[in-house]
Structures are given as structure tokens and as C-alpha cells.
Amino acid sequence: MTEAFEPVIIGFTCNWCSYRAADLAGTARVKYAPNVRLIRLMCSGRLDPTFVLKALASGADGVMITGCHPGECHYLEQNYKAMRRYHLLKRMLAQMGVEPGRVKLVWASAAEGVRLAGEITKLVEEVRALGPLNWPTAGVAAALPAKPAALEVPA
Amino acid sequence: MTEKIGVYVCHCGTNIAGMVDVEGVAKWAAERLAHRGVVIARDYKFMCSSLGQELIEKDIQELGLTRVVVAACSPHLHEQTFRTACARAGLNPYLCELVSIREQVSWVHTDKAAATAKAKAVLSGGVERVTHHAPLEPLRVPIHPATLVVGGGIAGIQAALEIADSGTRVYLVEREPSIGGHMAQFDKTFPTLDCSACILTPKMVSVGNHPNITLMTYAEVTKVDGFVGNFEVTVTQKPRYVKVDLCTGCGVCEEKCPKKVVDDIFEVGLGKRKVIYRPFAQAVPKYPVLDRENCTYFIKGTCKACEKFCPTDAIDFEQKEEIITLKVGNIILATGFDLFNAHRIPQYGLGRLPNVFTSLEFERLCNAAGPTNGNVVMRDGTTVPKSVGIIHCVGSRDENYHAYCSSICCMQSLKFAHLVRERTGAEVYNFYIDMRAPGKGYEEFYHRLLEEGVHFVRGKVAEVSAFARLPGEEGHLIVQVEDTLIGKQRRIPLDMVVLSAGLEPRHDAKQVAKVFGISCSADGWYIEKHPKLDPVATMTEGIYIAGAVQGPKDIPASVAQGAAAAARVMGRIQQKEIALEPVRASIDETRCSGCRICNALCPFNAILYHADTAVSEVNPALCQGCGTCVAACPAGAISGTGFSDEQVLSQMEGLLLRNLQPVEV
Numbered sequence: 001m002t003e004a005f006e007p008v009i010i011g012f013t014c015n016w017c018s019y020r021a022a023d024l025a026g027t028a029r030v031k032y033a034p035n036v037r038l039i040r041l042m043c044s045g046r047l048d049p050t051f052v053l054k055a056l057a058s059g060a061d062g063v064m065i066t067g068c069h070p071g072e073c074h075y076l077e078q079n080y081k082a083m084r085r086y087h088l089l090k091r092m093l094a095q096m097g098v099e100p101g102r103v104k105l106v107w108a109s110a111a112e113g114v115r116l117a118g119e120i121t122k123l124v125e126e127v128r129a130l131g132p133l134n135w136p137t138a139g140v141a142a143a144l145p146a147k148p149a150a151l152e153v154p155a
Numbered sequence: 156m157t158e159k160i161g162v163y164v165c166h167c168g169t170n171i172a173g174m175v176d177v178e179g180v181a182k183w184a185a186e187r188l189a190h191r192g193v194v195i196a197r198d199y200k201f202m203c204s205s206l207g208q209e210l211i212e213k214d215i216q217e218l219g220l221t222r223v224v225v226a227a228c229s230p231h232l233h234e235q236t237f238r239t240a241c242a243r244a245g246l247n248p249y250l251c252e253l254v255s256i257r258e259q260v261s262w263v264h265t266d267k268a269a270a271t272a273k274a275k276a277v278l279s280g281g282v283e284r285v286t287h288h289a290p291l292e293p294l295r296v297p298i299h300p301a302t303l304v305v306g307g308g309i310a311g312i313q314a315a316l317e318i319a320d321s322g323t324r325v326y327l328v329e330r331e332p333s334i335g336g337h338m339a340q341f342d343k344t345f346p347t348l349d350c351s352a353c354i355l356t357p358k359m360v361s362v363g364n365h366p367n368i369t370l371m372t373y374a375e376v377t378k379v380d381g382f383v384g385n386f387e388v389t390v391t392q393k394p395r396y397v398k399v400d401l402c403t404g405c406g407v408c409e410e411k412c413p414k415k416v417v418d419d420i421f422e423v424g425l426g427k428r429k430v431i432y433r434p435f436a437q438a439v440p441k442y443p444v445l446d447r448e449n450c451t452y453f454i455k456g457t458c459k460a461c462e463k464f465c466p467t468d469a470i471d472f473e474q475k476e477e478i479i480t481l482k483v484g485n486i487i488l489a490t491g492f493d494l495f496n497a498h499r500i501p502q503y504g505l506g507r508l509p510n511v512f513t514s515l516e517f518e519r520l521c522n523a524a525g526p527t528n529g530n531v532v533m534r535d536g537t538t539v540p541k542s543v544g545i546i547h548c549v550g551s552r553d554e555n556y557h558a559y560c561s562s563i564c565c566m567q568s569l570k571f572a573h574l575v576r577e578r579t580g581a582e583v584y585n586f587y588i589d590m591r592a593p594g595k596g597y598e599e600f601y602h603r604l605l606e607e608g609v610h611f612v613r614g615k616v617a618e619v620s621a622f623a624r625l626p627g628e629e630g631h632l633i634v635q636v637e638d639t640l641i642g643k644q645r646r647i648p649l650d651m652v653v654l655s656a657g658l659e660p661r662h663d664a665k666q667v668a669k670v671f672g673i674s675c676s677a678d679g680w681y682i683e684k685h686p687k688l689d690p691v692a693t694m695t696e697g698i699y700i701a702g703a704v705q706g707p708k709d710i711p712a713s714v715a716q717g718a719a720a721a722a723r724v725m726g727r728i729q730q731k732e733i734a735l736e737p738v739r740a741s742i743d744e745t746r747c748s749g750c751r752i753c754n755a756l757c758p759f760n761a762i763l764y765h766a767d768t769a770v771s772e773v774n775p776a777l778c779q780g781c782g783t784c785v786a787a788c789p790a791g792a793i794s795g796t797g798f799s800d801e802q803v804l805s806q807m808e809g810l811l812l813r814n815l816q817p818v819e820v
């Protein structure tokens with residue numbers, strides 16, 4: 001049975017801007033693709049690049065990283081650090097044979113629900129065009145730091 | 156798996172249940188997440204109701220739940236509600252996780268099956284994450300009882316007085332030489348037409364005399380350190396060149412100063428002031444300031460007339476900028492608005508056609524203490540206009556400038572129409588797009604103006620020009636407008652045109668927001684914590700906003716916000732301490748290699764390095780929990796309470812449904 005490919009995107013949002021933008025999109029009933037699942041961090045600066053690699057290695061087809069606009073980070077300038085990590089990460093992904101287009105950094109203020117919704121839908125379409133990732137999970141995952149122990153326990 | 160997890164899926168009436176199969180989600184969790192520790196999964200109409208909360212409390216007590224996951228609305232709305240419910244039943248509140256299936260699922264998706272599948276994934280993420288939560292205690296920090304109010308317009312004045320009257324110290328910092336803000340420039344205020352100075356001056360005087368208010372004018376806040384309860388604020392006091400402890404405010408210096416310059420600020424270029432001056436007669440404080448740039452002594456080295464005549468030797472040419480540090484617990488920002496610069500719309504002729512005025516210029520013309528003693532005259536200073544046009548919505552409700560409505564301009568234009576009729580008897584034309592008069596007594600005021608014989612033309616003015624084409628146009632300004640009520644283009648010759656320019660954020664609103672660590676909307680207005688339920692708080696604890704800085708508003712609304720912000724601050728002060736989220740980083744010294752990578756990353760300098768033991772340590776009093784150091788530490792030595800690697804990664808595994816065996820959705 002072949003089903004139409006529905007990409008799964010993990011989105012990292014910061015507590016102060018983009019998570020609130022997502023809230024606002026909801027309150028305003030702005031529609032976007034259901035393929036994204038969000039994780040709330042306090043700040044984009046918390047984003048450890050291995051989170052992104054783990055997401056891709058664990059079945060996500062794309063990852064969206066979001067934060068406050070430059071100059072508007074709640075913790076002054078941690079989003080610049082996120083940006084630096086993002087650019088390094090993109091290069092690393094290319095070297096690993098993963099299309100860098102699967103990972104995207106988006107700035108969204110708490111007022112930009114519509115913008116965030118638009119960016120999500122856009123990324124979903126871009127990743128859909130790239131197709132499923134099917135990363136050789138075993139090899140890569142082994143190279144990454146150990147998974148949380150509790151998750152190793154099957155039913 | 157030792158945890159006993161309770162799962163609660165909310166219908167939120169039909170808000171969630173209309174798009175997500177909530178019963179299905181609960182059933183699914185009970186079956187497919189049982190091996191992850193879920194012992195009970197319920198759905199309920201309104202989880203946040205007292206009955207919904209009791210459901211959780213009962214399960215905690217009867218089933219001995221050790222973790223709770225609620226799938227409902229945004230944590231920014233009800234996280235506290237459910238945490239409190241857990242605490243009531245004896246479960247540590249931080250062992251409860253609220254996942255959003257309303258804002259992030261039912262309200263934003265249109266396909267029921269896809270929305271339900273996503274709700275399951277989101278819930279599963281919450282279940283995995285909460286397993287890694289640890290019981291925490293909130294951080295209690297004391298609240299310093301002093302408050303900083305920035306901006307001495309009517310909003311800031313109101314806030315300062317309310318707090319000072321309650322008995323605690325207020326520092327009011329104002330950039331201009333006097334408090335009063337825009338309201339001090341007006342003659343009358345709509346819709347009651349009471350005299351602006353008559354209602355404002357007593358409040359300004361109270362501020363000046365209040366034993367609990369330290370007024371700092373001609374000063375600006377340049378730095379803010381610390382956090383709610385314990386801010387350390389740096390204020391830069393510009394030199395007045397007047398010793399305020401000696402000055403009696405007699406005004407002799409101002410009288411004797413031989414040099415006059417155009418006053419671009421208070422008189423918006425229409426009037427002049429001396430080089431040593433008070434912006435207006437009722438200024439508070441009463442001390443003048445010396446404008447160094449224009450002072451003959453500072454330019455040429457001679458003059459000092461003010462010094463010679465000052466009876467108390469209060470003039471001090473050696474005065475220097477002063478840096479003052481204040482300790483405060485809370486901050487209210489009330490820095491107001493700027494007027495839209497109507498030069499940006501060249502076809503309206505401001506600056507090119509002398510008899511085109513801005514609204515603020517017109518306010519000064521009307522003001523009895525203004526440059527024309529309250530006579531409404533044309534630019535030559537003597538001719539009384541026989542016909543006046545007032546253009547609404549200049550720069551507002553216009554995609555090219557500001558898409559928003561400035562909310563006060565219709566009423567202010569009606570006020571102008573009344574004042575022109577009253578003072579000159581001239582014919583008045585108001586050009587409006589829609590008449591917006593939603594406040595108390597506003598619609599009535601509009602009807603009064605209709606009866607006063609003002610001509611109302613519904614249409615957006617295309618152009619104001621001086622090119623006469625038709626008989627009767629010679630020597631006049633011609634307003635070209637489509638009158639949409641009769642469906643015709645009209646050319647209306649007038650003597651004078653007033654542009655009711657909109658309100659816009661202060662030119663430096665973004666920089667000021669940065670100093671205080673708050674955010675602006677796309678337009679530049681400061682963002683409130685919640686647009687309906689929390690209009691004066693910001694997302695930064697301890698920082699409040701009031702008045703036009705939050706968005707265009709009239710005086711009554713600015714006063715209400717000033718008082719509201721004051722009430723919030725007073726509540727905080729009364730409580731003496733505040734409980735903060737215990738989201739903090741900490742370093743495991745046995746794993747720290749002493750590389751010091753984290754030290755420079757911390758925006759709050761919370762990480763110190765112990766050279767003797769060669770390890771770094773986080774000072775929890777300074778750490779704000781952004782997590783940047785956690786992400787950066789190459790040794791994995793830093794963990795973030797409430798946002799640990801385990802929590803994030805396990806939530807991710809849950810979201811990707813890696814916890815199900817076997818996977819089929």
C-alpha cells in the first residue's frame with residue numbers, strides 16, 4: 001500500500017516570541033498545515049544542535065527552529081547564538097548528506113501569528129517536495145549522545 | 156515504569172471537540188500509552204472548570220497519580236490553574252504538564268483526522284516529557300518596595316500618584332524639562348471640552364509636591380539590570396545648568412536672557428522661547444533648563460546675563476551630566492506616542508503650503524497660553540480664516556503609512572471643528588472616511604457638531620493644492636476629494652487646512668524597549684501580556700505599560716491604564732515577595748572541564764569561574780534560565796531545571812510516536 005507522503009516536522013519555539021505567535025495564530029484561527037509538532041524552549045539559545053540531529057534521526061522529515069527577531073531576544077542576544085549554531089548545523093547536514101533545506105530558522109515575534117503559520121506551511125511544502133528523509137537511523141543515532149534511558153524500554 | 160500518569164483531554168465546549176475526536180484521543184492514550192505509565196485517561200467538557208479540576212484532584216488522591224498531563228489550551232493560559240489543582244491534592248505542581256491541543260491543533264487545522272492524529276502526538280509528547288519532570292519549589296524573591304515610572308504624560312502621572320498615595324516610593328523619570336506630556340499642549344479636551352490645563356495642572360503639582368515621589372526631569376533611563384523585585388536602573392541626568400536646590404523658580408533668568416530661539420518641541424515650531432526656559436508657565440518642576448547648544452555663553456564665551464540677575468546664584472555653567480543608580484522592584488513604562496509626520500504625504504502640502512497646519516500646531520493656536528494667545532489665525536499671524544478644512548485619518552488607516560486606526564483623530568477633529576466655529580465663525584469642512592465615535596459621550600458630541608453647522612464630507616482627500624482652476628478658487632487652498640455620499644469629485648476652496656495626523660510609536664520606541672527587555676508589535680507599540688485580560692503587564696515580569704505607549708488611546712483610557720498598572724504594582728509590593736519559575740541552569744562540577752565556553756555566553760554574567768578548582772558555577776540569583784549555556788557545554792555538564800536534555804528529547808520521541816509499539820496511526 002502506498003500512501004501520499006505526509007512529512008512530519010518538529011518545531012522548536014521560544015517561550016517569549018514564537019510560542020506566543022503560535023498561540024496567537026490559534027486565537028486568530030489562522031490555518032496551517034497539521035504536519036508540525038512544537039516543542040517549547042525558553043529561548044532559541046537553548047537549542048542544542050543535537051536536538052535537530054536527533055529529531056531527524058528519530059523520524060522527523062524536517063525541523064523548524066524559531067526565535068525572537070534579532071535584537072528582541074528576551075535574554076538579550078541569545079538568538080544570535082542560535083543563528084550561529086544554525087549556520088554551522090546546515091553545513092554539517094550537507095556534509096552528512098542531508099538536504100539542508102529540511103532545517104529552517106524563522107524569526108517570529110509574539111505578534112506574528114500569521115507569519116509563523118505561513119512559514120510552517122511553506123516548510124511543510126518544501127519538505128514534501130524533498131520527500132521522506134529515511135535517514136539511516138541506526139548508524140547516525142549511535143553516533144549521537146545516548147537517548148534518554150527511559151525511552152529505551154519497550155512495552 | 157514506576158510513574159502513574161493521569162491524562163485529561165479537554166473538549167473546551169466545542170472549541171476542541173469540534174475538530175478533535177477527544178474521546179478517541181483519551182481512549183487511545185489509555186490503551187497505547189499504558190506501557191508508558193498512563194493509568195487513567197479521561198475526557199471532560201471543561202477541564203478548567205472547578206468540576207474538571209476536582210476530577211484531577213480526586214484521581215491524584217484515589218489512584219495515587221505521580222504525574223498529570225492535561226491536553227487543553229495553551230500553557231500561557233491555564234498552566235497555573237492545573238498546577239494549583241495538583242498542589243491542592245498534594246502533588247508537586249511541577250509534575251503537571253499542560254499540552255496545547257486548542258491553539259496548536261483544533262483552532263488551526265481543518266481536517267478532523269489529521270487534527271486528531273496530531274493531538275495524539277502532542278499528548279504523547281507531554282506524557283514522555285512529564286516522566287522526566289522533577290518536583291520543584293518556586294524561587295521566592297523579595298520585592299523592593301520602590302517603583303520606577305518612565306514618562307510623565309498623563310498615564311505616567313496617574314500611575315505615579317496612585318502608587319505614591321499608597322505609601323511607597325516612586326521615581327518618575329521624564330525626558331523633557333517638565334512633566335505633562337501631550338496633554339499639556341492642548342487647550343480643550345473632547346468630548347466635554349474641559350480645559351486641559353485646568354484638569355492636568357493640579358495633578359502635575361501633586362506630583363511635584365508629593366513626599367513619596369522623586370521627580371527626575373530632563374533625564375533618561377540608560378540601563379536596566381536585574382529582574383523583577385530587584386532592578387538596578389541607571390538614570391542619566393542631563394545638566395540643567397541650574398542648581399535646583401537654590402532655584403526658586405522666580406523666572407528672572409528667563410526674562411533677562413537676551414536670546415530667543417524657535418521652540419520646536421512644546422510650541423511645535425510656532426512660537427519662540429528663551430535659551431534658558433521653562434517650556435510653559437505651569438511647568439513642573441518650576442526650575443528652568445539652559446539649552447547649551449544655543450547659549451551665547453557656551454558659543455562665544457560671554458553673556459551670563461542669567462547668572463548676573465539670578466537672585467539666588469543658582470546658575471551653574473559647570474554642571475555636568477550625572478549618572479544615578481536606583482534600586483526598584485517594579486517598572487511602569489508610559490512613554491506615550493509621537494505624532495505621525497505628515498510631511499510624508501507630500502500631496503497634502505505640509506511645509507509647502509503655509510496655511511496647512513498639523514493637529515498639534517492647531518492645538519497650540521487654540522491654546523490661550525500659546526503663540527497666538529488662543530486666536531485661530533493663518534500663518535501670517537493675523538488673518539482670521541473664513542473657511543477651514545479638517546482632514547481625518549492622515550497617515551492612519553492607510554496601507555502606505557499605518558494600517559491601524561489612531562482611534563482619537565475623529566474626536567480630535569470634531570473638537571477642532573467646534574473650536575473653529577466658536578472662535579472664528581468660519582465655515583468648517585470635516586473630511587472623514589468613517590466617523591468613529593465609540594467612547595462615552597462621543598457619539599453625542601458628533602451630533603452636537605452636526606447641529607453646529609459643520610459640513611461633513613465623506614471621502615479620502617486626494618490632494619491639497621494652491622492651483623486655482625475654477626472661479627472662486629484664486630488665493631485659496633483647494634481640497635480635492637471624492638464625496639462618496641453623492642458619488643462626485645469635489646474641489647473645495649478653503650483658507651486653512653488642518654491635518655489630523657495619526658499617532659505612532661515613539662521614534663526611539665524600539666531602543667527603549669531593548670533597554671527594558673520588552674517587545675514591540677510589528678507597528679512598534681509595546682506588547683501587553685494578554686490583549687484582553689492583561690493589558691498593562693508585559694511578558695517581562697515586573698515591567699508594566701500604560702497609556703499610548705501600548706497603542707493609540709485617548710486620555711480617559713490612558714488614565715485608566717496608569718491606574719491599572721499602579722494597582723498591579725501595589726499588589727506586588729503588598730505581597731513583599733514573588734514566586735518565580737524555578738527554571739535555572741546548574742553545573743555538575745564533577746563533569747565540568749573548566750573550558751569556560753559557557754562563561755562568555757551568559758547574557759546575565761551568571762556564570763563564574765573558580766580558578767582554584769578550575770570549574771564554573773552558575774549563580775542562581777542571576778541566571779534567568781535561557782538555557783544557552785546548557786546547549787553549549789561540550790562536556791554536557793550543565794543541566795537546565797525544567798528544560799533538561801532528557802525532557803526535551805523525550806518530548807520529541809513522544810511527538811514522533813517512537814514510544815508506541817508497534818507504530819500505526
Ligand SMILES: Cc1cc2nc3c(=O)[nH]c(=O)nc-3n(C[C@H](O)[C@H](O)[C@H](O)COP(=O)(O)OP(=O)(O)OC[C@H]3O[C@@H](n4cnc5c(N)ncnc54)[C@H](O)[C@@H]3O)c2cc1C
Pocket residue numbers: 305306307308309310311328329330331334335336337338341343344345346374375376489490491492494514515518563567570661667701702703704708709710711713
Ligand atoms: C492633537 C491631539 C489632540 C488630542 N486631543 C485629545 C482630547 O481632546 N481628549 C483626549 O482624551 N485625548 C486627546 N488626545 C490623545 C492624548 O494626547 C493621549 O491620550 C495622551 O496624551 C496619552 O498620554 P500618555 O501619557 O500615554 O502619553 P504622552 O502624552 O505622549 O506622554 C508621554 C511622556 O513620556 C515622556 N517620554 C517619552 N519617551 C521618554 C523616555 N524615553 N524617557 C523618559 N520620558 C519619556 C514624554 O516626554 C511625555 O512627557 C489628543 C492627541 C493629539 C495628537
Ligand code: SF4
Pocket residue numbers: 742746747748749750751752753754770771787788789790791792793
Ligand atoms: S562550558 Fe561546561 S565545561 Fe566549560 S566551563 Fe562551562 S560548565 Fe564547565
Ligand code: SF4
Pocket residue numbers: 739740756757758759760761762773777778779780781782783784785
Ligand atoms: S541558563 Fe542562560 S542565564 Fe542561566 S546561566 Fe546559563 S546562559 Fe546564563
Ligand code: FES
Pocket residue numbers: 014015016017018042043044045066067068072073074075078079
Ligand atoms: S527568548 Fe526568544 S529567542 Fe531568546
